[in-house]
Amino acid sequence: MTQNNRKVYHIDGWVIVPPISPWDVKHKDKIWTEIGYSTFGQTAGQAWRKHCQTNNVYLDSGELSIRIQRWHDRGYRLKQARMEIYDEN
Numbered sequence: 415m416t417q418n419n420r421k422v423y424h425i426d427g428w429v430i431v432p433p434i435s436p437w438d439v440k441h442k443d444k445i446w447t448e449i450g451y452s453t454f455g456q457t458a459g460q461a462w463r464k465h466c467q468t469n470n471v472y473l474d475s476g477e478l479s480i481r482i483q484r485w486h487d488r489g490y491r492l493k494q495a496r497m498e499i500y501d502e503n
Contacts (some may be wrong), residue, residue, distance in 0.1 A: 421501040428492070429453050430462040433489030450495065458492050465490070 429450035434442050455461035466481040467473055473481065 421429070423499040424443040425456065425497040425499070427454050427456045427497065428458045429455075429489050430461050430465040430485070431493050433491075446493075450493070454497060455493060461492060480487055 431444075431446045431450045432454040434445065439446060453461045453465040455464055461480050463473070464476060464481075465485065466478055
């Protein structure tokens with residue numbers, strides 16, 4: 415794909431986003447992009463693992479499942495995302 419004579423590469427994936435309060439709805443795009451980018455993964459599992467893992471301590475599948483459920487219960491959700499890379503040459 416090209417955009418303004420630049421080649422654009424896409425990486426499709428997933429991010430985890432927080433719940434949005436009624437007061438923050440007008441800033442949802444900024445909140446989701448500031449928080450979601452650090453959880454970007456090419457699979458849903460990668461995104462949740464990045465979100466749940468702390469201090470690079472590996473979580474086994476049982477512990478990860480428990481943590482995902484806790485975050486989900488608090489309103490955090492998995493959303494599709496796309497990363498764009500622009501070739502300036």
